[in-house]
Amino acid sequence: MSASNPTSAGGPLLEGPHDPEHDPTAAYALEPEYVAALTARLVATSGRTVPVRSPLSGAPLAHVPQSSDEDVEEAFVRARRAQESWARTSLEERSAAMLRLHDLVLDRQDEIIDLIVWESGKARKHAFDEPLHVALTARYYARTAHEHLDTRRRLGVVPGLTRVEVNRVPKGVVGIISPWNYPFTMAICDGLPALLAGNAVVAKPDAQTMLSALLAAKLLEEAGFPRDLWQVVAGPGSAVGPAIIGRADYICFTGSTATGKRVAQGCAERLIGCSLELGGKNPMLVLRDANLEKAAEGAVRASFSNAGQLCVSMERLFVADQVYDRFMERFVARTEAMTLGATLEWGNDMGSLISQEQLDVVTHHVEEAVAKGARVLTGGRARPDLGPYFFEPTILEGVTPDMACFKDETFGPVISVYRFHDESDAVARANEGEFGLNAAIYSQDGTRARAMARHIKAGTVNINEAFGATFASVDAPMGGMRQSGLGRRQGSEGIHRYTESQSVATQRLIRFAPMLGMSDAAYAKVMTANLRLMKKLGRA
Structure with a gap:
């Protein structure tokens, strides 16, 4: 694996240099005025702040104001007031704002990507996925607004005499609790259909990546959405999360399964709906007739995109006996050719983990597996020479059920590889465990692979692709089965979750008596x- 030196190109949101002789990894810093403009979008008057540091180098980025329970209450008051008038605007007006956001995100993508890389440590090419996905989502819902939200006629009980219509009524104020791994797109994409449906949003992004989420909120305002329609609060999830759940009309949560269960319990207490995208231990199957070069390239992206910190990334790889050795030769070679680096530049294949906590989990999973007999085919160690939280892309062989990385989500650049002989056995092994978020199948027989997909317990299955085909096809629903969550984002399900269906029936001439x-x-x-x-x- 090759490594690039930690440098920065600077940009419109950066100032520098800052004594690079004594701290070469902190050659640039965010402009204070830029940070102030972003944090001004927060509803936070407690006087408390929390420092945020870049995982690229540990350099300080900002001090983020924290919200009190009173601030959360104020955010909901503002949002409800804005929602009442927003719900009366036409779909054309809402869609036009979506399309303006589409253009803004594409025009400002360099700024967005810079900030994402600074906050998350990911490679620039993986940060690019985020504005791309936001633009796709904004355009899709703008162009399909009437398809999803127009009043629809339904069959009446008496033909010609009973007229029935179904309206889509906004729920009110939606609470969105988003994670750090895709800090721009996860902060905003789930909220776009909520806005289009006539709702307001109160958002709580993860504390580690608040600035990217605040930039998203700022761009919404610049696109023409009313300022109070999208409120942002900050603070510990254990405090702010329940405060949001206690006031919202619907909750959208993306994060761990353990936290998702607590969110679901809080929503059940109030009898409000929720959608939850949770953890995964996603399998990839390479069948005997797979194109091995394509499968090896896909396996690298499947396993190591965003340093494996992707809910739909692969952590279990099942390879047919007939092609195992040839595939593994290619997979290991491609992995070892990856370029790692802590930079804002294009050219890195993988960036950093987000935090010491994440690095500790990855290190434990690998070291424990090796101690119990697993073999490291490549990688397997931290790289503090690149940055404080770097860990090499790692391929493990010989992983057994008594190892933590066998069943627990690693959420890092580690994949375990297994042989299989019988395809039905491979499907059964892919279905083991409690998760069911994403899966992939590589085969040159598309018909056979699609038939096999129906037997895999996962909300999305990609054929000859790792995750991009389903995730980027925003007309199709995306979400998990079993412990991987409830509900779906994208498509009609992704917007209908934010509405109540209301049936209105008009009866003519006769009565039901x-x-x-x-x-x-x-x-x-x-x-x-x-x-x-x-x-x-x-x-x-």
Whole structure:
């Protein structure tokens, strides 16, 4: 694996240099005015701040103000006030704001990517995925607004005399609790359909990546969304999370399964809905007829994109006996050719983990597996020479059920590889455990692979791709089965979750009771005959 030196190109949000002779990894810093403009979007009057440091070098980025319970209450008051008028705007007006956001995000992508890399430590090419996904989502929902939200006619009980319509009514104020691993897109993408449906949002991004989320909120305002429609609060999840759940009309949460269960319990107490995208231990299957070069390239992206800190990344790789040795030769070679670096430049294949906590989990999983007999085919060690939280992309062989990395989510650049002979056995092993978020199958027989996908317990399955085909196809739902979550983002399900369906029926001429002197018994006979007639006519 090659490494690039930690440098920065600077940019519109950076100032420097800052004594690089004594601290060469901190040659640039965020401009105080820039940070102030972002944190001004916070509802936070407690007077407390929390420092944020870049995982690239440990350099300080900002002191982020923290929100009190009173601040959360104020955020909801503002959001509800804004939502009342926003719900009366036309779909055309809302869609136009979405399309302006689309253009803004593409025009400002360099600024967005710089900030994402500074806050998350990921490689620039993986940070690029974020503005791309936001633009895709904004354009999709803007162009399909009427398809998802227009009032629809439904069958009435009496043909011609009962008119039934179904409206999509906004829920009100949606609470969004987003993670650090994709700090820009996860902070905003789930909220875009909520806004289009006529809701307001109160968002709590992860404390480690507040600035990227605040930039997203600022761009929403610049695109023409009312300022108070999207409120942002900051603070520990254990404090601010329950405060949001206690006030919201719906919750969208992305994060760990353990926390997701607590979110679901809080929502159940108030009888409000929630959608949860949670953990995964995602499998990839390389069948005997796979294109091995394509599969090896896909396995590298599947395992090591964003240093493995991706809910839909692969942590278990099942390879057919017939091609195992040839595939592994290619997979290991591609992994060892990766370029690692703590920079804002293009060219790195992998960046840093987010924190010491994440590095500790990855280190423990690898060291424990090796101590119990697993073999490291490549990688396997931390790289403090590159940055405080770097860990090499690692391939393990011989992982057994008594090892933590066998069943627990690592959420880092580590994948375990297993042989299989029988494809039905491979599917059964892929389905082991409690998770069911994403899976991938590599085969040159698309029909066979798609048939196999129906038997894999995962909310998304990619054929000859790791995760991008499903994640980027925003017309299709995306989410997890089993312990990987509830509900779906994207597509019609991704916007309908933020609405209540309201049926409105208009009855003409007749009533649902005896008329014109008819007895109850005669009325029952007439209605029974009517049911039999409707069946003969083929009516639903």
